[in-house]
Amino acid sequence: MTTPHSQRQGEFALIDELAARLKPANLSDLIVGIGDDCSAIRRGPFIDVYTTDTLVDGVHFLSETVDWEDLGWKSIAVNLSDIAAMGAKPLHTLVTLGIPAGFSANRLNSIYTGIDAITSKLGGPVTGGDIVRAEKLFISVAAVGTIDTRLTEHPHPMLRSSAIPGDVIGLAGSIGASGAGLEFIKGGKPVPEWAQVHNRPIPGMDAGPALRNAGVRCAIDISDGLVADLAHICERSNVAATVELESLPVPAELLLTLPDEWQRLALTGGEDYVLLFTCPEDVFSSAESTLETTLTRIGWVSERASAERNVTVVDAAGDDITPAQGGWDHLSE
Amino acid sequence: MTTPHSQRQGEFALIDELAARLKPANLSDLIVGIGDDCSAIRRGPFIDVYTTDTLVDGVHFLSETVDWEDLGWKSIAVNLSDIAAMGAKPLHTLVTLGIPAGFSANRLNSIYTGIDAITSKLGGPVTGGDIVRAEKLFISVAAVGTIDTRLTEHPHPMLRSSAIPGDVIGLAGSIGASGAGLEFIKGGKPVPEWAQVHNRPIPGMDAGPALRNAGVRCAIDISDGLVADLAHICERSNVAATVELESLPVPAELLLTLPDEWQRLALTGGEDYVLLFTCPEDVFSSAESTLETTLTRIGWVSERASAERNVTVVDAAGDDITPAQGGWDHLSE
Numbered sequence: 001m002t003t004p005h006s007q008r009q010g011e012f013a014l015i016d017e018l019a020a021r022l023k024p025a026n027l028s029d030l031i032v033g034i035g036d037d038c039s040a041i042r043r044g045p046f047i048d049v050y051t052t053d054t055l056v057d058g059v060h061f062l063s064e065t066v067d068w069e070d071l072g073w074k075s076i077a078v079n080l081s082d083i084a085a086m087g088a089k090p091l092h093t094l095v096t097l098g099i100p101a102g103f104s105a106n107r108l109n110s111i112y113t114g115i116d117a118i119t120s121k122l123g124g125p126v127t128g129g130d131i132v133r134a135e136k137l138f139i140s141v142a143a144v145g146t147i148d149t150r151l152t153e154h155p156h157p158m159l160r161s162s163a164i165p166g167d168v169i170g171l172a173g174s175i176g177a178s179g180a181g182l183e184f185i186k187g188g189k190p191v192p193e194w195a196q197v198h199n200r201p202i203p204g205m206d207a208g209p210a211l212r213n214a215g216v217r218c219a220i221d222i223s224d225g226l227v228a229d230l231a232h233i234c235e236r237s238n239v240a241a242t243v244e245l246e247s248l249p250v251p252a253e254l255l256l257t258l259p260d261e262w263q264r265l266a267l268t269g270g271e272d273y274v275l276l277f278t279c280p281e282d283v284f285s286s287a288e289s290t291l292e293t294t295l296t297r298i299g300w301v302s303e304r305a306s307a308e309r310n311v312t313v314v315d316a317a318g319d320d321i322t323p324a325q326g327g328w329d330h331l332s333e
Numbered sequence: 334m335t336t337p338h339s340q341r342q343g344e345f346a347l348i349d350e351l352a353a354r355l356k357p358a359n360l361s362d363l364i365v366g367i368g369d370d371c372s373a374i375r376r377g378p379f380i381d382v383y384t385t386d387t388l389v390d391g392v393h394f395l396s397e398t399v400d401w402e403d404l405g406w407k408s409i410a411v412n413l414s415d416i417a418a419m420g421a422k423p424l425h426t427l428v429t430l431g432i433p434a435g436f437s438a439n440r441l442n443s444i445y446t447g448i449d450a451i452t453s454k455l456g457g458p459v460t461g462g463d464i465v466r467a468e469k470l471f472i473s474v475a476a477v478g479t480i481d482t483r484l485t486e487h488p489h490p491m492l493r494s495s496a497i498p499g500d501v502i503g504l505a506g507s508i509g510a511s512g513a514g515l516e517f518i519k520g521g522k523p524v525p526e527w528a529q530v531h532n533r534p535i536p537g538m539d540a541g542p543a544l545r546n547a548g549v550r551c552a553i554d555i556s557d558g559l560v561a562d563l564a565h566i567c568e569r570s571n572v573a574a575t576v577e578l579e580s581l582p583v584p585a586e587l588l589l590t591l592p593d594e595w596q597r598l599a600l601t602g603g604e605d606y607v608l609l610f611t612c613p614e615d616v617f618s619s620a621e622s623t624l625e626t627t628l629t630r631i632g633w634v635s636e637r638a639s640a641e642r643n644v645t646v647v648d649a650a651g652d653d654i655t656p657a658q659g660g661w662d663h664l665s666e
Contacts, residue, residue: 021445025425025458039460041425043479044377052427052463052475059466092358092374094385096473112354125358127372130385133392135468140429142385142475146376 032157035236037082037220038145040157047147048091049157051082054140063137065185068107070199072114075139078223080124081203081273083145085221086157087212090124090205091144098134111139122205152213158277162218163237167278167301172207172293174249175226176262179269183261194253201273207293211277214287219277225270227311227323233278234301234310241278243267243299246316267313267323365490368569370415370553371478373490380480381424382490384415387473396470398518401440403532405447408472411556413457414536414606416478418554419490420545423457423538424477431467444472455538485546491610495551496570500611500634505540505626507582508559509595512602516594527586534606540626544610547620552610558603560644560656566611567634567643574611576600576632579649600646600656 025033031047032040038049055075057063080090095115099108119125124143149155181198184191191198203221211219218237220229226248230241245263254262278301279287288295304310313322358366364380365373371382388408390396413423428448432441452458457476482488514531517524524531536554544552551570553562559581563574578596587595611634612620621628637643646655 021442021449022459023449023453025460027425027458027460030425030460034459034461039425039427041460043379043381046376048376048381050425050427050461050475050477052429052461052473054429054431054463054465054473056431056465056467058468092360092363092372092383094372094383094475096385096387098387098389098471109354116354116356120356125360126355126367127358127360127363127374128367128383128385130387130473132387132389132471134389134471135391138431138465138467138471140385140387140463140473142383142427144383144477 032159036160037085038088038157040086045148045150047088047149047155047157049083049086049088049145049147050142051079052140052142053078053082054138057137067199068110069114069117071139072111073118073200075141076115076118076124077201077203077273079141079143080118080122080205081201081221081223083143084204084208085219085275086145087208087219088145088147088157089209090122091146092127093119093124093144094142095126095129096140097129097131098138098140099131100134100137103137122203147209147212154212154215156217158208158212158216158219160218160220160233161236163233163239163278163301165239165301165303166280167218168281168284168297169230169241169243169299169301170277170279170284171249171274171296171298172204172211172277172291173272173274174251175222175272175274176250176254176266176269178271178273179265180254180258180261182269182271183258183265192253192257194251198271201271203273204275204293207275207291210291211275211287214290215283216277216279216287218279219275222272222274222276223270225268226276227267227313228270229276231311233276234304238304240302240304240310240312241299242302243311243313245313245321247296247298249294249296264323365492369493370418371421371490373419378481378483380482380488380490382416382419382421382478382480383475384412385473385475386411386415387471390470400532401443402447402450404472405444406451406533408474409448409451409457410534410536410606412474412476413451413455413538414534414554414556416476417537417541418552418608419478420541420552421478421480421490422542423455424479425460426452426457426477427475428459428462429473430462430464431471431473432464433467433470436470455536480542480545487545487548489550491541491545491549491552493551493553493566494569496566496572496611496634498572498634498636499613500551501614501617501630502563502574502576502632502634503610503612503617504582504607504629504631505537505544505610505624506605506607507584508555508605508607509583509587509599509602511604511606512598513587513591513594515602515604516591516598525586525590527584531604534604536606537608537626540608540624543624544608544620547623548616549610549612549620551612552608555605555607555609556603558601559609560600560646561603562609564644566609567637571637573635573637573643573645574632575635576644576646578646578654580629580631582627582629597656
């Protein structure tokens with residue numbers, strides 16, 4: 001249910017309005033409704049999760065510069081990442097293409113190649129879709145994931161709303177490289193290997209279920225940026241969070257290549273599609289010992305003190321260096 | 334998986350290409366893949382079905398003339414109709430809105446009102462979605478339906494590919510009124526009550542499961558038009574079909590109001606969103622006695638004789654009056 005790119009207060013306000021405006025789903029088996037990475041419904045022994053994310057030309061990518069295979073990959077990746085954030089495995093996807101007049105068959109073919117590549121690697125094969133004429137290209141994907149409740153002691157989806165004061169905040173993977181990739185593209189420079197995750201993000205399909213199995217109850221994927229996504233957790237959980245800059249897992253190449261930019265990119269760059277989570281310290285230790293993905297403690301959850309701000313970033317000296325959370329909002333442009 | 338409006342050979346060719354191009358879904362529980370009204374996957378005691386349909390401004394509606402509440406209704410209706418065509422009940426929906434800059438909150442609100450109205454009446458409550466900036470308004474809905482296999486002797490979804498020579502062809506409801514509604518709109522005239530199904534189609538949510546429970550194996554919803562949708566069945570089932578014009582269930586008001594147009598509208602108008610099905614005569618009789626919806630025999634299925642044409646319409650004198658199946662194709666315009 002998230003879209004890539006950072007700081008979408010306008011969109012979030014609209015989604016909140018939508019959630020408030022529509023009648024609540026009257027479904028006895030509904031486990032999670034509007035407002036998290038996915039909705040979730042009990043289906044016999046399974047809990048299935050559902051998400052949809054759309055990429056639009058001129059908003060989420062530029063047809064002038066995009067690699068079409070990468071675009072196909074990314075259109076699926078952003079959805080699979082929402083499934084991972086619930087602790088679920090991908091089941092299948094539906095792909096809708098909005099195609100402008102004259103869009104070449106070669107480009108379509110490349111998009112399919114990218115879709116094939118990621119679903120072959122990470123799951124979520126395409127079982128259907130729709131093709132419509134559109135003014136500008138868009139790719140809208142609906143994805144279904146699943147948790148087999150018979151195989152785990154912790155079948156409940158991880159939620160944005162489950163953070164508790166005293167939790168440690170963790171990251172499953174590193175951040176900042178995707179934002180760096182975008183900087184290279186904007187500057188007309190080739191994207192180095194270490195920043196290719198911007199073009200082909202690799203969602204945490206193993207980490208998500210493994211964190212849930214370890215007992216983690218709260219997670220979100222990093223799409224809008226660390227500070228913004230952590231703020232979503234704080235908002236839904238009614239807690240505050242503190243992040244230690246020095247603890248952030250950032251690729252060495254980013255530190256070396258963009259020494260003046262890494263901090264901003266790590267905090268607000270977004271689109272890393274790694275998992276941000278919170279849990280009690282003992283759960284973190286247990287998860288650390290079972291996950292293949294490297295986990296990093298980056299801060300802690302506390303009682304919410306102010307209605308204004310709920311995420312604080314501190315540097316090694318303990319100084320508050322929290323960046324503004326506002327910024328790019330594709331609905332207000 | 335269908336879009337409204339008639340005769341979409343270009344789109345069908347693209348969907349076929351997509352189906353052939355993508356690797357087949359390697360899912361042990363997959364029951365129906367790409368190419369029918371929905372895909373279907375076994376989920377414990379349920380068979381869940383999945384579809385997605387998108388309405389785009391300038392293609393499927395005109396923002397200058399559309400009633401926004403009706404648009405919200407229709408965006409869900411076209412998806413629920415695909416679920417009915419499989420013989421499933423709606424479970425829930427995801428709604429993606431592509432919104433142009435400056436789109437008014439009042440209009441958005443009206444769209445939500447229409448969505449609320451149909452989901453309250455027919456099911457499929459919204460559990461999530463996405464909102465993105467777009468050049469032209471679009472509404473993309475993904476819908477999930479379900480068959481509880483414990484409650485029926487006939488749990489298998491109805492398919493386009495299950496027609497068998499000797500089957501009778503049936504319609505659950507009447508056709509032509511939606512096409513008439515569009516004629517009134519095009520002519521700048523008010524749409525009479527009997528043609529309001531064009532603006533607020535009422536998919537066969539009761540008829541679908543009831544037909545499946547009665548043992549019907551083959552169905553499709555009338556979106557492209559009777560001749561075109563029957564041709565889809567024939568294509569997938571590798572059979573031929575004959576329709577008797579005199580047998581078609583057409584509203585009396587249509588016959589009276591548009592005496593020179595009803596035949597064309599009934600055969601090719603489309604968007605009636607009633608169910609077209611085929612089954613052995615004894616199944617038809619049994620269905621007739623249990624369904625509340627009026628069923629009408631309109632023709633029969635036979636061996637396929639020609640690769641060229643598989644649907645024939647005959648009048649009372651037995652003369653062949655089959656209309657051309659080509660026509661409007663929103664991808665080739």
